[in-house]
Amino acid sequence: xxxxxxxxxxxxxxxxxxxxxxxxxxxxxxxxxxxxxxxxxxxxxxxxxxxxxxxxxxxxxxxxxxxxxxxxxxxxxxxxxxxxxxxxxxxxxxxxxxxxxxxxxxxxxxxxxxxxxxxxxxxxxxxxxxxxxxxxxxxxxxxxxxxxxxxxxxxxxxxxxxxxxxxxxxxxxxxxxxxxxxxxxxxxxxxxxxxxxxxxxxxxxxxxxxxxxxxxxxxxxxxxxxxxxxxxxxxxxxxxxxxxxxxxxxxxxxxxxxxxxxxxxxx
Numbered sequence: 001x002x003x004x005x006x007x008x009x010x011x012x013x014x015x016x017x018x019x020x021x022x023x024x025x026x027x028x029x030x031x032x033x034x035x036x037x038x039x040x041x042x043x044x045x046x047x048x049x050x051x052x053x054x055x056x057x058x059x060x061x062x063x064x065x066x067x068x069x070x071x072x073x074x075x076x077x078x079x080x081x082x083x084x085x086x087x088x089x090x091x092x093x094x095x096x097x098x099x100x101x102x103x104x105x106x107x108x109x110x111x112x113x114x115x116x117x118x119x120x121x122x123x124x125x126x127x128x129x130x131x132x133x134x135x136x137x138x139x140x141x142x143x144x145x146x147x148x149x150x151x152x153x154x155x156x157x158x159x160x161x162x163x164x165x166x167x168x169x170x171x172x173x174x175x176x177x178x179x180x181x182x183x184x185x186x187x188x189x190x191x192x193x194x195x196x197x198x199x200x201x202x203x204x205x206x207x208x209x210x211x212x213x214x215x216x217x218x219x220x221x222x223x224x225x226x227x228x229x230x231x232x233x234x235x236x237x238x239x240x241x242x243x244x245x246x247x248x249x250x251x252x253x254x255x256x257x258x259x260x261x262x263x264x265x266x267x
Contacts, residue, residue: 014096016087079192126209130173136215
């Protein structure tokens with residue numbers, strides 16, 4: 001952390017953090033984020049009416065950290081993608097220069113946030129992905145073998161169909177430049193679940209925005225259970241073909257310029 005430069009420290013970054021029943025993990029993750037040497041960082045919690053009181057806990061954080069934490073309350077749980085659309089749109093509208101997608105459950109290490117921001121500033125990339133599958137990246141040892149295989153297969157499947165050039169297209173730890181978020185038009189996304197991650201990256205790369213992947217260690221969530229239902233998995237399996245069909249039939253916008261190279265960086 002000692003190497004965080006002034007430009008990185010002062011950059012206006014809003015972390016958009018969707019929550020549903022994250023009362024045990026949100027306070028810990030929020031505290032670690034706010035302790036980073038990044039005074040320009042803000043946290044926007046997007047809570048989908050969590051019955052465990054996560055929304056009320058988020059309100060308490062906002063009261064204790066005025067100007068640094070805010071909360072967007074949604075009245076129903078209608079998917080991770082819709083939560084991100086609402087949160088990222090608000091973050092950009094409120095002046096964020098960069099928007100960071102991040103889970104509340106501790107699986108995304110807060111220690112990587114300065115590196116994500118520094119990489120974005122150094123490269124000018126439209127998006128920087130915290131990647132499990134570039135050299136130096138890894139997943140928690142607690143992951144069962146079948147889970148490791150499923151995750152790697154999913155990324156190879158997406159890569160074979162969509163050819164984004166990303167090794168971790170399903171990653172949920174992603175820093176976006178605000179102008180890229182505006183240009184993509186989040187309201188056009190159709191994915192409600194975890195496949196939102198793939199759809200947005202595909203749209204960005206196809207539109208010519210440079211993507212950089214940096215290695216991270218993806219941790220096992222500290223509390224709670226995964227919300228990856230069978231319906232969400234089915235949507236994710238169909239999405240690459242739906243996006244490819246949209247590309248072939250011209251239902252998605254053509255890129256403004258030839259796609260920039262997707263690159264990886266090691267620590």
